[in-house]
Amino acid sequence: MSLGRREFIKAAALSAASASIATQSSSLSASSTVSLPVVEEPPKIPGVKWDKAPCRFCGTGCHVMVGVENDKVVAIAGDQKAAVNKGLLCVKGYHVGSILYGIDRLTTPLLRNQKTNELEPISWDNAIDIAAKRIMQAPERFAFYGSGQWTIPEGYAAQKFMKGGLANNHIDPNARLCMASAVTGFLSTYGVDEPASCYDDLDHADVVILWGNNPAEMHPVLFSRIVDRRSKGETVKLIDIGTRITRTSEQSDHVMLMNPHTDLAIANCIIQQLISSDRYDKEFAEKHCNFRQDSDPAGLFGAPMSFDAYVKEIKKYTPEYVEKISGVSASDLRLLGELFADPSKKIVSLWCMGMNQHTAGTAINNLVHGVHLISGHWGKPGDGPQSLTGQPSACGTVREVGTLAHALPGGRIVKKKEHREQCEKLWNLPENRINSKPGYHTVKMFEQFCTPAATGGDIDCMFVQVTNPGQSLPNTHKLFKAKSKLKEKFLIVAEVYPNATTTLADLVLPAAMWVEKNGIFGNSERRTQQWFRQVNPPGEARDDCWMTIAIAHRLMELGHPGMKDRDGNFIFRVNDDDGNEVPAWKWEHYYDINVDRALFSEYRQFTFLKHKDVAPYDELVKSRGMRWPVIKDENGNWRETRWRFVEGADKYVEKGKGFQFYHSTTKDDKAQVWWRPYADPPEMPDNEYPFWLCTGRVLEHWHTGTMTRRVKQLAQAMPHTYLEMNASDAARIGVGQGDQVIVESRRGSLKLPVWIDGRGRPPKGSVFVPFFDELNQINDVTLHAYDPFSKQPDYKKCAVRILPVNSRKEL
Amino acid sequence: MPVSGLNITITDKPHITSKLLENISRDPSFEIGLHEGNHLAVVLETNDAQQDKHKHRWLSQLPGVIHIDVVFIYFDEHGEYLSDSIGTCENMA
Structure with missing residues (x-):
């Protein structure tokens, strides 16, 4: 690289750092006398084009500026215009560009050869045909599993495909494992989900x-x-x-x-x-x-x-x-x-x-x-x-679009006739198309998939998009690995990298990710955030949303009646400005029109019932996200809402009310204060398994590490998982720093090095293990007991024993 | 050669701050920019990811450094990286 270009980049870095200080100084401190100008434009580097995107990782919803040169992401800067992060990023955020470029990206569809058990390349046409025919064999025994990593249009398409097309409610997300209890908490307290x-x-x-x-x-x-x-x-x-x-x-x-x-x-x-x-x-x-x-x-x-x-x-x-x-x-x-x-x-x-x-x-x-x-x-x-x-997008896609087994878009539920009717009307479907019986929640869905059909396992075929249940489910021996012995079960996995889930996949579909596709997320504070595709995906990788639409169209060709609306049109019909149908199910035409815009505009109509009015797509394009309800004011400007149910902040609160919980379950505008007594958890330490086990994440890795473990800096900073232990417990069982131990529960065991007084320090009688490490999966050990209302499992506590082994691993 | 722009939250104790600035400016990998209140803008230029990591660690451990936010990063080359411990590739074609 020439010195001149290098100096340009350094100047850009310094300008970004200085601008972030100016932004912080001017926006965070009311008493500050600093009057530095806020630099809102991205750094200028010759040949580099910048555009906005929300970060790909957690639910915070930071915005980054993505620098692209020659169809490749070459730079990331914190977005000074973003209210969420004010130009700042965490260690994962500033490496987010590198997640696209792991050496083992999946770039072609793969089908498992039943004789050799190897995955072999096939064409996309063949892959879509195989997926559609498997679903067509028994549509009611098919399940769709996604996550809060689905973009809003992707989740909406999956939701419509399942509930509006197949009349099948077996769709659930990984978010069931993350925040389902928050949903039931909000619903039972305020009558409507999501933070106020x-x-x-x-x-x-x-x-x-x-x-x-x-x-x-x-x-x-x-x-x-x-x-x-x-x-x-x-x-x-x-x-x-x-x-x-x-x-x-x-x-x-x-x-x-x-x-x-x-x-x-x-x-x-x-x-x-x-x-x-x-x-x-x-x-x-x-x-x-x-x-x-x-x-x-x-x-x-x-x-x-x-x-x-x-x-x-x-x-x-x-x-x-x-x-x-x-x-x-x-x-x-x-x-x-x-x-x-x-x-x-x-x-x-x-x-x-x-x-x-x-x-x-x-x-x-x-x-x-x-x-x-x-x-x-x-x-x-x-x-x-x-x-x-x-x-x-746990909020945007799961909680708002409703990609849960019991839900319909916009806070509706399948059990309510009027909600089903509203959806059938908005989707232009025949009456009674939508099934009134909730589908299987995540744990039940995988239990049924991993149970032989002969003994009642009534899910035969599953499509997994944008998540890695092979590593993230609890008690994985029971809920995922048991599939390996069931040849009649068919697992379709759309993924970006090989991971624990693709290990058992029968059909692998290479997926585009993040800025390789258009997208919309919804973060933890009701903020809906849009971005455009900025680089092409590698090889033959394609959008998850396209996969759903392509499979739906193939099902229509195979004669599935649910893939047509009441007028006989394809349920995912999108038209150009002249009203002519665009064949979006053909990849070469998918980007002839902005499918995200079409799907989001359709979805937006669902959001008004529960006063979660999202902004029009074109307003989102202009912003760094807007917090719903987004209401047009008397001057024609779209205004977001910072505090719900509060007079003056929320336009839906009637004048003079002060606070108004207008979706109250008791229909009197009141919230519910619950009597919830303490009771012991289902599994506690005892003489046989004397330690509590807690699991979780670490700073460097996101979720199961599929993306972050491909980023050299992050992988080297935290190469493998470990077991945090209290020093006195370690001394008592005779293990030292880095010694290997076996952590064992009633469900499984795992060998790990001990970290004493490390980053985290558990008290006596308690150990902690991060779950990001594909080769050391702590979810072989965890418990799948779940909350009776949310059906969310407890990864934070189960009983284990710790057995020393005579070897040592460098921490 | 990674280049990153850092926004460092630093102590408000002047005697520690002056020593901190002296320490950072002595290392040619760093270039100091705007210093406003408790924040310091710094550019870090290193030869490779390993050095980058070591410099970050060194910086974070200096007396007076409270918090480091990275606000810009330029990648000369992407990792094209595969961790030694990622093991499922043998199952792929």
Whole structure:
């Protein structure tokens, strides 16, 4: 590279860094006197073209500027125009461009040869034909499994294909394993899903409580907003309630290590203190809350409860009582009670998998909402509960498009006749096309797929897109690896790299990823984010959305009646500006028209019922995402909403109401405060399996590592998984730093090196293992017990034993 | 040769800050830019990914460095990387 070009690049890097400082200084600190100009244009490098895109990884929804030269991503810069990240990126984000260029990208369709068991190249025509014919054999025994990595149009197409086309509800996403309990928590509390608050709260809060949450590693850009405020001398108290010391704990003012599962007791204890000291927000509670308890039989929306009955039940959750259950000292529990009793403090609660991957996930979600509601710490800037997501479009694609076994687009459900009718009308389908019976949720879907047909396994064929269940499902011996012995089952996998799931695939479809295709994501704060294709995918890799449309069209050719609407048109018909049909099912014509725009515009009509009005596609093109509901004002401008249910911030709240939960399950504009008692989890340590096992992510790797392990810098920084152990436990069982141990549960075992006092530090009796490592899959060990309402499994606690082995591995 | 633009959150203690700036400016891999309040703009230019990683680690451990945000990165060459421990390729054609 010439010196001149090098200097250009360095100047661009310096300009980007300086601009990010200017952006932070001008937007984050109200008291700052800095008046530096905010540089909003991307760095100028000769030959490099820049365009926006949201990051491909977590649910934060940072925007990056992507620099492209000669059809290749060559540079990444934080996007100064993006309100989410204000030009900043985490270590994964700035390597996001490299995920496209791992040496083993899948570039051609592959079919497993039944004789040799090898995957062999085939043509796309053949691949689509094989997939369609397998589905056609028994459409009702087919299942579609996706994730919050589906773009909104991809998820919408999959949803329409299954529920509107095949009349089959066996569609579910990996997000079931991530945030389904947050969904049921929001639904049963407010009557409608998704956070009412937004990231702006982090710029206003006096106290941030982290409930089993490690944002320093998992959502680092959000965490840096807090760090930045503190570095400027603002007081932001951080309270970490968790089961191990993390990088977040190291920067927290108070670390409250709790016994696993006892967050339920802690939340109840906070409420108990507020009520017993008569310092709850009586006005807010009376005007805006009802009380609720489990019904018999149990149901998501429960049964009414009087305030007196609630007080009677919660009475025993004193700090002393809860100290015994949780291990958190009574004085720390009192500190929490005092904070919530103080109306002058602004308090944000943050959570993600720690509360959601929980056999009582719905309950703990209800309780944290309840703590905020009854204390009145709700709905003001910097004052409210905010759940986070782990996938880039868990909210946009899964929760809003409704790619769940029981759901329909826009907050509708298959069980409700009027919802089915609305969808049939919008999709122009014959009456009663949509099946009223919910399909299988994730665990059940894979259980049925991995059970022989002869013994009741009624899923024969499965299509997996944009996720890696072979590694991410719990108890993988039972829920995934058992497929290897079932020759009658057919697994179709669309993927970008070989991974644990393609290992058992019968048909592999090479997929385009991120800026190799058009896309739209929806992040954790209701922000819908659009981007355009910027480079071509390698070889014959193609868009997931195209695959769905192509298979649907082939099914129509094979005579499947569901692939036509009531007028006899293909259900995915897209027209050009003159009204002529564009054959989007043919790859060579797929980009003749913007299929994303067509699908999103169709989907947008579904979003009004639950007041989740997404912006028109063309408005999203102009923005760095917009938070719904997006409403056109009297001047014709599209306005986003920062705080839902709050008068003045949410246009759907009636004047004079103050707060209005307008989708209340009790139809009285009130939210529900739930009575959710503490109960032991289904599996706890005992003499045979004496340790708690918790699993999770690390900073360098995203999810199962399929993408990040192809990035040299990230893979070298964290090459393999490990077992975090407390020093005293290690001494007791006679293992030292780097020694190999076997971690074993009732379901499986795994050999790992021990890391003592490493990045994370579990307390005595507890170990932690990250799940990113394909060759050391901790999900062979985890439990698949799940929450009764959300059906989300608990990856955060099961019982294991640790057995020393006589070998050592470098950490 | 990776080039990255860094936004470093630094301490507000002047005596530590001046020592920190001295430390960074002594290393030719770094070029210091805007210093405003608790933030410092820096460019890091290294020969390869390994050196890049080592420099980042060194920087993050300097007294006075609170947090490093990377806001720009240019890749001379992409990794075209396959971790030694990625094992499913033998199943592929």
